[in-house]
Structure formats: C-alpha cells, structure tokens
Amino acid sequence: MTLAAAHANTGDTAWLLAATALVLLMTPGLALFYGGMVRTKSVLNMLMMSFVSIALVTVVWLAAGYSLAFGDDVAGGLIGGLDHAGMAGLGPDSVQGTVPTLLFATFQLTFAIITAALISGAIADRAKFGAWLVFVPVWALLVYVPVAHWVWGPGGWILDRLGALDFAGGLPVEITSGASGLALCLVLGPRLGFKKDAMRPHNLPMVMLGAGLLWFGWFGFNAGSALGANGLAAAAFLNTLTAGCTGLLGWLFVEQKRDGHPTTLGAASGAVAGLVAITPSCGSVSLLGALVVGLAAGVVCSYAVGWKFKLNYDDSLDVVGVHLVGGVIGTLLIGVFAVDGMTGGAQGLLYGGGLAQLGRQLVAVAVVAAYAFTVTFGIGKLLDRVIGLRADEDHEHTGLDLTVHAETAYDHGVLGHGAPVSAHSLLSAQKVKPQE
Template sequence: MEISMSLAAQGIDTGDTAWLLAATALVLLMTPGLALFYAGMVRTKSVLNMLMMSFVSIALVTVVWLAAGYSLAFGEDIGGGLIGGLKHAGMSGLGPDSVHGTVPTLLFATFQLTFAIITAALISGAIADRAKFGAWLVFVPVWALLVYVPVAHWVWGPGGWVLDKLGALDFAGGLPVEITSGASGLALALVLGPRLGFKKDAMRPHNLPMVVLGAGLLWFGWFGFNAGSALGANGLAAAAFLNTLAAGCTGLLGWLFVEQKRDGHPTTLGAASGSVAGLVAITPSCGSVSLLGALFVGVAAGVVCSYAVGWKFRLNYDDSLDVVGVHLVGGVIGTLLIGVFAVKEMTGGTEGLLYGGGLAQLGKQLVAVVAVGAYAFLVTYGIGKLIDKALGFRADEEHEHTGLDLTVHAETAYDHGVLGHGAPVSASSVPSAQKVKTQA
C-alpha cells in the first residue's frame, strides 16, 4: 500500500511504466537484429566486422548519452530551439523519484537511448567492407553528440524548433533516426569512396537466412520503437502497433511486386528489404495516420525504395547495404506523407491534404525533411573528413582485399574449408601484430 501511494503521489502509472520497460528492451534488441541483418548481407570475409560495428555502438552511444547526450537532447532549451542545456549531465538530478509524464524519467531516458544506439549502428551499413574499426570507434561518439543529439532536441526536446516552432510532426523517429542515418550514411560513403570491385565484382549476400532472421528481429523490436513512442499503455500505442504491422506487410508486398514485374523473380532479400522499407516509412507517421494511410505508406515505401537501392550504380556512390535507398528514402516518404494522410483522430487536430488540411502541413514536413537531411549530411561529411585526415577512415587496400574479420579482429566467422573456399583456417594463419598493422 505504501508503495502504491508513493507511486500515485509521483504521478507514475504502473501500466505505462511496465509497457515502456518492455518497449525499451524491444528497441535495444533491434541493434543485435540489425547486426545480423547487415552481417548476412556482406561477404564471408566481413561478417564479424559488421557484427562488431553494431555491437560496439551500444557501448559507445550509451556512455555518451549518459554523460551529456540525454541532457542536451531533452534538457531545457537554451539555444532558441536548437539544443538543450547540461543541467542533467551525468544524469544529475534524475533519481528514481523523477517523473516524465506518467513514467520514471530514468526509464524515458533509457528508452530514448535505445533510439540513439540503433541510429548510429544503421550508418555502418553504408560503409561496410572498407572502414577502419578504430576510426569507427572515434566517429560514433562524436557523431552522436554533434548530429543525433541536436536533431533529437529539434524534434522531441522541450522547445525544439521542428515541433514547437515549425509544427512538423514525427511520432517515432523519421527525422532523428531514419533521415539522419540515411543522410549520414551517404556522406560517409562519399568520404570513404567505393569498395574495391564496386560495379565490377559480384557482392551478393553470403547468408540470406541470417538476413531474414535479422529482419524478423527488427520487425519484432519495431513494435517497441513505434508503439512505445506513445509512452503509455493506451489506445494510441495500440493504433501505432497495428499501423506498424500493416505497413511492414504492404512494404514487403510492394517490393516483391516490383521485383516480379522488373526481374521476373521475387527474392528473399527483396522480402526482407521490403518489410524494413515499410517499417521505416511508418515510423514517423504511425501516430498520425489511419490504418488505410498506414497501408498506403507501406506500399509506397516498398515500391519506391525497391528502385532507389539501384540509384547508387547510376550516381556512383557505394552505399554498401542500402542505407540511403531504404532508410533515407523511406524516411522521407513516411515523413512527407504525414502531410497527406494525417487524421485528427490520431494527431488531436492536425489533418493532412486528403482530409481537408490543405498543403500547410505538407509544407512543414518538407521543410523539416530538407533541414534535417542537409544538417546531418554536412556535419557528418565534415566529421568523416576530419577523422580521415587525422587517422585515415578507409581500410588499407590489402586489409580490404583479405577481409576485415581476419585483419582487424584476428577471427573468421566460418571454417572456410567446410564452405569449400579453401583450407581450414589454422592458428598459424591468423595474422599477428607483427604481420598486420592494426587498424585501431
């Protein structure tokens, strides 16, 4: 009874708290899911490196977020809607009695941390097979502080200009997560240049079952990502949950339809990629559109993104695992379509073009997309160039040719003899510190 009375006095709702605890765990699981998704898409010589780039992001972003990131993103605005203050640096003043809405502030901060983690990890797919691991260790915390944190404040923080001044809507992260990661991935891909053999050698996914497993874990975690953003166990969470499922399905079907018409073959990789494209697009809009709108958002992303992943070959940028084609393009689609399909039953008042709202909301969404995309691209390009000059961001040609698993981590994902690609790897074949220059 004393505990219940204390919770009531604090304004903490146990049902909301329980749901957000579960949602936080679901979103954290998305990063290992992403690691498997990416690892299955690369060649056998870079599997472990891709896994490591995602897993190390969990540790790096967590340290930065607890030290200053949360305070700068969600602290009281001190910069005209651009950034928060450092009042809560080191999580100062946020004890178990602190409340955000109806949940403990520490839980809210942890939930938001999981978003920051996967956003950083997403970028690694654009530079797969060719980035120095040591450079990545430097890039992630710097990028999180200079790119993710300010954009998160703009969109979700108190006084942030995108929400409070512009009036653009983003329920679960189309701007801070999808567009930011996609634009940043494009910038880094340009800094590092294309992989050896780009547009010449076959660079097919080495393990499609792993890709599908990763996509399944991402889809599972996405329910926490989107429905958890309601910050409560309520009807809005239920609607976002259903919209997420629906858009993932129509994204999958839309991608397969294009493959069948264009190539004559619906592929496993297409099914996994299409579902992710639909989930990306519904992320910003799941709390703003009806079920019908969610179905359309998903299929639009599936169709458009299935073509967008091929743009890299015409425009000559090597986005290794289609971060630009899926996350940037899908995020733009989902964010803009809020201005078309938003319904007041979900938003509390704002309506899109098809429901009598005119072009005003669509214009606001467009401004937000351009501003966030441009900021993320330019700052990331600058960070990448500085790291490249100071440390070298691109792996040595010999290391890239041999594979980063062996040259960086002194490990291999598979016994290559079993796979029929040569003799089994013995202890003597693992490069020593004297044989291979460290990339850290």
C-alpha cells in the first residue's frame, strides 16, 4: 500500500464517512434480524453475540488485522505484513486513493465486524457465550483477514493473479461467513428438539425492522466500496436496490407456489438473499444483470434453507442457505453478466467474454469456501476440546438469556404479591446456575 503525500478528496471522504456509519449500523440491524428469529428464551444472547463482535473485531483489527489484510504482501499473495500493526505510520495525513487511510481502514473494519457476527446465526440457541468471545478474534485473524488480503489486498492472489472479481465482499464476507457457519454448526451439533419442536421466530416485526436496517446499511456496504462519490457508486447503489427487490419477489413467488402463503419472514429473507448476491457483483453487472442476480438468489435460497432438514445440519437462522448460497450465486454470475462498462475490461459469458471469467470466479469460490470451512472447523474442534463450545443441556433448555446473562427480554409474569419476575428468582426456582 502506497501512502501518498496528498490531500484527500473532500467529496469522496464525506461519502465514505457516511458509508462507514451505514455499514456499522448493519451489525445492530443484524442483531435485531437474528434476535427476532429466535425463541424468547435466547433473544438477548443473540443480540449480544452481534454487539460483542463489534468490540472484539475492532480490537483485533486495529492491533494486527488491518495490516495483515491491507499491508504490502509478504507471502506470495497470501498475507500482508505487520508494518502497520497498531495502525503504525497511519496518521491523519496518510491517504489511500482519494480518502484518508484511517477512514479506509475503518470502513474495512466494519466489513470484518459484520462477517464475524453473521456466523452467530448458524449456532443460535446453543453456543457458550464465553467460547464465542474466544472464537471471534481467533477466527477474524485466521480466516477473514487472509481472505480479505487475497481478494482486496495489494498483491492478493485472487485479485492480482487469478483475476476473479468481487466488488464488495461475496468472497470475504458472504461465502466466508456461510462456510464458517456450516463448519461451526457441524461441530456443535443440532439444537435440542431439532426437527421435532417448533422453533418459530418469536417476533416478526423485529425481524422486519432488522431487515430494513440491513437494507439501509447495504447501500453503504456496496456503493461505499466504490471508495468515492462517483458514477460507479451510483450504479452500485441502484443495483443494490434492484437486486433486493427482485430477491424479495422471487422468494415470495416460491412461497406462494409451494406453500400457498407469502410470509413476512419470506419477504425479509428474500430481500437479504438478493442483497447478499448483488454484493460481489454490484460493481460488475448492468441493471439487467442485477435484476437476474437478485431474482436467482431469491428463488434458489428459498429452497436452500430447507436443505438442513434433509442433510441433518442445524443451521439455526439459515446462514448457509442465504449467505453461502447467495454469495456463491452472486460471485459466479459475475462470470455471466459482467460488462466492460462497469469492470473496465472483463466481460461475462453473455457479453462476449467466453467462459474464462466464469472459470476464474468458480476457482475463487471453491478455494475460499474450502479454506473457510476447513480452518473454522479446526478452530471449532480445538475450542470445543479446550473450553467447550456447546452450552450445557439444562442451560439450553432453560434459555441462554437467563443462564448466561441473568436477564430476560420480556416480562412473562409476576411472582408473589405482584412482584415482577427477576432473573435471579427464576434461576433459583429452576435450580440452574449461570453459565461461567
């Protein structure tokens, strides 16, 4: 990375400041989205898994993550160096392109945060909170940081050598979180009552609010990745809106045809599926391509979320079915719909580019998914052996809100003479000790 002795462009800087705030808002939005999808007994735990990821990833990113991901390559396209560990050498006058380097680093930090938080949806209701506190920083350094360097870092092998395209994070964010979520839910095993008990979302208005905040923040995620207030940002912005809409419609069409009822959960999930898929391709495809990418994701992901019941893996909140599958769809379809007016050269199959770009996209998808799954599975197994990943059975049965946080999201009644239920009284009554 070259630090130029130049002034940042004020317009680009203003836009990236706003985009960074939008992306950070996505993690609280995700917390609400996931929180509404779980049962009442684990709502707060779900919210906490997202919020604590903000703090954990920030510390790791500032200490070493940014330097390893975006520092000058030191290992044949695999990882950056530690020249900027602790943000060394990155003062307020340092510039990355047309924006301050510190702002660029913060923008990229928000991507790392939400990627880690996404994984929590795959293991909802049954993971030890203490183990999550250890998993997140280890995973960020061993999985997210290397993949971010491969795709976006100077000298990264996917960017510079393979030539695969990923505008805003299909590989480092969506596929990495989805493959990692699959690995971790296999390590943990299914929830108590999986495929037997009804595990319906407890608060669909909360789910819809979370989806709305995610959609709002996604404009910063995708259009902000242009790193400037320019035409490319405008095109990515419109493509993001378009794909979210067709994803929503595609999912509802499948629900109506298959189940006879279009649902609010389906609308929220379809919009997210479309947004996931357009993330890698929003800066590469035309408006027509965005329409198809979103629609394909809405339709395919609506079926993919049911695979867990057939294959017997308990992906609690459909991280695999939406983020892994949607990320694969969006990344591969770059090889079909990429237009040189957006990419500056590369073209997809339908625009005269042949199979070459599609092949590059396929290689990138396969390697990133395999790497994320394998390393995460190894981290999960190690942590499970050392400190244990799975919550105790009685804690899981009672609910992690009470047993871990000694709180409840809702007042379910009273004890005695009108006294409100307290967490400690409920714990005592159920003879369950808080999880350490």
